[in-house]
Amino acid sequence: MVSLNRDGLTGKVLGGERISVEEVLELYRWPLEEVGALANARRDLAKAKSYDGRGREIVTYIVDRNINYTNVCNVYCKFCAFYRTEKDE
Numbered sequence: 001m002v003s004l005n006r007d008g009l010t011g012k013v014l015g016g017e018r019i020s021v022e023e024v025l026e027l028y029r030w031p032l033e034e035v036g037a038l039a040n041a042r043r044d045l046a047k048a049k050s051y052d053g054r055g056r057e058i059v060t061y062i063v064d065r066n067i068n069y070t071n072v073c074n075v076y077c078k079f080c081a082f083y084r085t086e087k088d089e
Contacts, residue, residue: 013042
């Protein structure tokens with residue numbers, strides 16, 4: 001089992017090194033706030049290096065469309081006001 005103190009494991013994560021299964025299990029023992037802060041710091045480092053150093057400035061999005069060719073449905077979801085049964089006109 002790999003034995004790293006918090007500083008050693010933090011350094012590995014921030015350095016972009018792969019961590020072992022044992023090290024991941026060690027992270028489970030950390031307070032959630034510390035793991036979140038470490039993940040956020042690592043993400044900031046990764047974003048700063050991407051897109052020619054402009055990673056923090058760029059925001060992306062995706063347009064997702066779900067095209068239904070008919071409104072006839074056999075699922076009958078209680079929340080859906082879109083569907084019609086085969087008997088409806």
